Amino acid sequence: MTALARARRRSGSWIPPLVVFVAVLLIWEQVFLFLDVKTFLIPRPTVIWGALVDQWPTTLARGMLYTGAEAVMGLLLGVVLGTLLGLGTSRWATIRDTLVPLGTGMSTIPIIAFAPIMINWFGFESQLPRITVVALMTFFPVMVNTIRGLTQVDPAALELMDSYAASPFQVLRKVRIPNAMPYWFTALRIAVTLSVIGAVVGEFFGGPLYSLGIYVTNQTGSFKYPNAWAAIVIACVLGIGLYLVAVAIERIAMPWRRADGTALE
Amino acid sequence: MTDPTPTVTDPTPTDRTPTERITAALPGTSVVRIAGVGKTFGTESGGVRALEGIDLTIAQGEFVSLIGPSGCGKSTLLRLIGDLTAPTAGSIEVNGKPARRARLDRDYGMVFQAPVLMDWRTVAKNIELPLEVMGFAREERQKRSGELLKLVELEGFAGRHPWQLSGGMQQRVAIARALAFDPKLLLMDEPFGALDEMTRERMNLELMQIWQRTRTTVVFVTHSIPEAVFLSTRVVVMSARPGRIAKIVDIDLPQPRNVETREQERYFELVTEVREALRRREGGEGQLAPPDADRIRAEGLA
16 A cells, blocks of 8 residues: 555545535534524634634643643542552552442542642642542543553463463563553543643633633623633543543554454454 | 374374474484373362373374364363463373473464464564564574574564464464464464365465474464475374374375375375275274364354
8 A cells, every 4th residue: 555545545434524524514504594593692713713713822721731730630640540550450450449449439429529628628729629629530440541551361271371381571562462462542531631621620620810710700600601612622622632641652562453454342 | 202103093103204203213202201190170070081092102203183073172181282271191201301391491483273462562563572472682583583484484564563464474474473383393273274275285385384494392283284294294183072192094105295286196095095084983883974064164154
């Protein structure tokens, strides 16, 4: 396959969603203009874009950095801890069998509800409440999937390694970890999505005025709806951007999965 | 110690295969010695007796097939030789040492019914897996995988990934991987059971060629009578519940085996002999089961 054909094929998958996205924006704009939908209900895309351009230099750029930093730091903390605990406990069946149901149970707890309490602990000025919320939210899926990936290995592959008299460490490195990678990256995608949600919603309970969560609440409170929508757009961009980074890392880390455009399952 | 003939055998040791004649002349060349082996799964009292009273000696250079109905413990016997499970009675020696020691010394290569290739590794890297585990240097590994790819006629596929290969090709990679570290013994657990009949016959021919070139001792589990007769120097017919050796059939077809082997009168006689040995055991309770019923069942399960 030529480089051109490859480039066309890769970009090809982007074109249909992009076309739909642009079409939705156009229809949204024209229909809302025609029906004269009030801005406080849902503003038109051009109005939101105007507010975004207007507010970007003063607040939104700072807000994106601030909230983004919370999301990324919380994410890193949660992913590292989840992976380490997953790796550390996968060898002991009893700990694992206790942790997995516990982890699954814990992941159903609306951790975001702890945000106001954590503000009580760490103070209004601190980013720690959001970082902690994000870390807790992302920790469980990563840990559970790491354990799953390390343990749900083809028994025949383990027997094969046994027949080579391989050490437990060799089995871990050559079979269990590569086997866990698709599971781990699935968890990473989930975690990335959760991280921005956790950071923004965590800010609803307190944070600096320019942070995205506080900005949305304040602007809505003072009827500046297009500004609030602009901040939501920034939060979306943040989430999509982090997601794309995760996908890029996944592709670099598991090149065998895309060699043919074929995803393995 | 030095007698390569099995303890349980049919009482006509007149017809000897060329391989057996060679090995019979060399003392102390038994690769596998199984004495009084039994295997019970579960507790001693209420457990399932998978194997009982197994005595078998396999000489160097032999190709021995284990055949029998499902539940006769032929796969279990293979795993016992490979120390992937432990016997509950008797003793197993591989290369003159306990099976466990032989496994730790990496004395055998193993091929399963599924190829068990690592999707994240290329074909060459899959073949190099045991060499990596055993600490071979990179150049040595690459040299070996190159040689083995040639042996299994997959030279052009070194950089491919397993899922880009057909089932037969994948199994050839698995065989190459098992031979990568030059084991003295090759254990194969229904390696062609998942392949269609045509691919299977071709693989049988290829395996014959590999065996003739490498002179590795092979223990081969199968549920196909023609396959067992075509490949083996001896066929061990087993019966079920509990698993026992019912009969050992010497396969005195001339070497090297090739396409014409399957058309010889003697080939059909031996196929019939194995089939009757299987049927005699099946029909023990009065009900005569078709000889292939278990095979179909086993393939359905596969």
